[in-house]
Amino acid sequence: IGDVSKIATDDYVGFTFFVGSMAMMAASAFFFLSLNQFDKKWRTSVLVSGLITFIAAVHYFYMRDYWDQVGESPTFFRYVDWVLTVPLMCVEFFLILRVAGAKVGLMWKLIFWSVVMLVTGYFGEAIAIGNPTMQWVWGLISGIAYFVIVYIVWFGEAKKLAETAGGAVLKAHKVLCWFVLVGWAIYPLGYILGTEGGLFGLQLVSDIDAAQMSMNVVYNIGDAVNKIGFGLVVYAAAVASQTKVEA
Amino acid sequence: IGDVSKIATDDYVGFTFFVGSMAMMAASAFFFLSLNQFDKKWRTSVLVSGLITFIAAVHYFYMRDYWDQVGESPTFFRYVDWVLTVPLMCVEFFLILRVAGAKVGLMWKLIFWSVVMLVTGYFGEAIAIGNPTMQWVWGLISGIAYFVIVYIVWFGEAKKLAETAGGAVLKAHKVLCWFVLVGWAIYPLGYILGTEGGLFGLQLVSDIDAAQMSMNVVYNIGDAVNKIGFGLVVYAAAVASQTKVEA
Numbered sequence: 001i002g003d004v005s006k007i008a009t010d011d012y013v014g015f016t017f018f019v020g021s022m023a024m025m026a027a028s029a030f031f032f033l034s035l036n037q038f039d040k041k042w043r044t045s046v047l048v049s050g051l052i053t054f055i056a057a058v059h060y061f062y063m064r065d066y067w068d069q070v071g072e073s074p075t076f077f078r079y080v081d082w083v084l085t086v087p088l089m090c091v092e093f094f095l096i097l098r099v100a101g102a103k104v105g106l107m108w109k110l111i112f113w114s115v116v117m118l119v120t121g122y123f124g125e126a127i128a129i130g131n132p133t134m135q136w137v138w139g140l141i142s143g144i145a146y147f148v149i150v151y152i153v154w155f156g157e158a159k160k161l162a163e164t165a166g167g168a169v170l171k172a173h174k175v176l177c178w179f180v181l182v183g184w185a186i187y188p189l190g191y192i193l194g195t196e197g198g199l200f201g202l203q204l205v206s207d208i209d210a211a212q213m214s215m216n217v218v219y220n221i222g223d224a225v226n227k228i229g230f231g232l233v234v235y236a237a238a239v240a241s242q243t244k245v246e247a
Numbered sequence: 248i249g250d251v252s253k254i255a256t257d258d259y260v261g262f263t264f265f266v267g268s269m270a271m272m273a274a275s276a277f278f279f280l281s282l283n284q285f286d287k288k289w290r291t292s293v294l295v296s297g298l299i300t301f302i303a304a305v306h307y308f309y310m311r312d313y314w315d316q317v318g319e320s321p322t323f324f325r326y327v328d329w330v331l332t333v334p335l336m337c338v339e340f341f342l343i344l345r346v347a348g349a350k351v352g353l354m355w356k357l358i359f360w361s362v363v364m365l366v367t368g369y370f371g372e373a374i375a376i377g378n379p380t381m382q383w384v385w386g387l388i389s390g391i392a393y394f395v396i397v398y399i400v401w402f403g404e405a406k407k408l409a410e411t412a413g414g415a416v417l418k419a420h421k422v423l424c425w426f427v428l429v430g431w432a433i434y435p436l437g438y439i440l441g442t443e444g445g446l447f448g449l450q451l452v453s454d455i456d457a458a459q460m461s462m463n464v465v466y467n468i469g470d471a472v473n474k475i476g477f478g479l480v481v482y483a484a485a486v487a488s489q490t491k492v493e494a
């Protein structure tokens with residue numbers, strides 16, 4: 001660390017940045033160092049789990065120090081992380097469904113929609129500030145892209161492949177679907193929380209500082225659940241499918 | 248590091264932060280680099296030992312620099328570490344008992360009580376400052392949760408499983424039980440030491456600066472014993488159970 005400033009005991013944003021960075025770091029070490037125990041079919045999936053937490057770890061150390069020194073945590077930084085980790089999660093969906101014959105096209109489709117979701121979300125959250133109508137429009141487009149992803153994994157192509165695969169893959173896919181529906185929903189919630197004047201007529205927290213604060217705590221907890229949890233589901237599937245083969 | 252300030256020869260807190268960070272770092276390298284010699288059954292346990300010291304290592308480097316620059320070491324930071332490493336120790340108890348058929352439920356039970364212990368402890372130590380009654384109440388709840396953990400590992404479910412497993416597992420479990428009872432007791436002692444005006448009518452050190460000082464030295468020594476020692480016990484069990492199989 002370079003300079004540090006005094007930290008307050010009730011600085012929950014700072015606290016969750018700290019715990020988050022350590023947790024992401026430990027998770028990365030866990031995924032990376034367990035690679036050896038898996039055979040080729042599963043190794044890439046576990047490796048990608050590790051990449052997601054590793055990107056987050058390094059980024060969280062930065063965001064933690066930024067928060068410590070500047071006392072803010074601009075949304076800007078969140079998108080730096082998402083723009084890499086969300087497409088990697090799409091890759092993950094593809095990788096575990098590959099055994100059931102998933103085509104690379106599925107991966108690109110998911111990645112495409114995730115990029116649309118994030119780019120339009122960024123326009124709404126960072127560029128259209130002070131223009132509630134445009135924030136509304138961008139947020140809506142982003143939400144539609146999010147919905148397309150939910151549809152593909154819950155009911156579309158991905159769902160069918162998971163059913164073909166069965167066993168550990170189907171189980172993992174089901175859990176990951178819930179991550180996308182419930183875990184990811186935290187982020188649009190943060191968008192609504194953090195948008196001045198609210199969004200869609202919703203204004204959950206009226207004080208903008210308190211809104212930013214709660215948004216950051218929620219994002220930090222959400223990130224830990226979504227990234228580490230997501231990775232652990234893949235890890236568990238890998239373990240389950242290997243022990244069955246060996247037995 | 249960015250800036251450093253001159254260190255005093257009798258700065259025992261600084262000295263133990265230094266030694267602590269190096270020791271944790273070395274222990275992590277030791278656990279991680281020895282993974283290859285273990286088979287799957289034990290590898291995850293040794294890996295988790297490494298994660299515990301790894302989190303501590305990175306965190307100790309931070310606390311060391313913070314101490315150097317700010318001249319304090321708020322309790323806040325201790326909890327950043329504990330909130331991750333104590334649940335990981337609960338995972339460790341589960342992992343070594345898995346051979347005897349431990350259910351994941353046992354792990355979640357231990358994690359649950361450890362989180363209760365830490366959250367209520369934090370309220371007492373950081374939020375309820377200046378309100379001795381509430382500090383007393385939170386400390387008591389935390390203590391009860393601690394007692395539940397001690398009970399489970401010493402006499403409850405965990406104990407029974409260890410007896411079923413026998414051999415290296417039973418031996419390791421016994422030692423780990425002592426860690427929980429004696430090693431972990433250092434932390435509530437620090438709580439009493441560091442609480443202004445004392446706790447439960449106990450006031451071990453009356454000068455609050457001296458109390459903070461001694462608390463930090465005690466925590467640093469305690470951490471090294473609990474984290475590295477705990478990991479080494481698991482490591483030894485892994486070695487013992489493998490040599491028996493090989494012989």
Ligand SMILES: CC1=C(/C=C/C(C)=C/C=C/C(C)=C/C=O)C(C)(C)CCC1
Binds near residue numbers: 085143185
């Ligand atoms: C729908 C929607 C959004 C969705 C964001 C999501 C779903 C982000 C997911 C991030 C993950 C999973 C991170 C890594 O763990 C935005 C962009 C906030 C803008 C408002 C509308």
Ligand SMILES: CC1=C(/C=C/C(C)=C/C=C/C(C)=C/C=O)C(C)(C)CCC1
Binds near residue numbers: 365470474
């Ligand atoms: C009972 C009790 C506590 C117990 C803390 C413990 C038992 C911490 C263990 C930490 C470990 C094992 C760290 C890693 O090595 C608190 C929270 C101080 C609050 C006062 C009551």
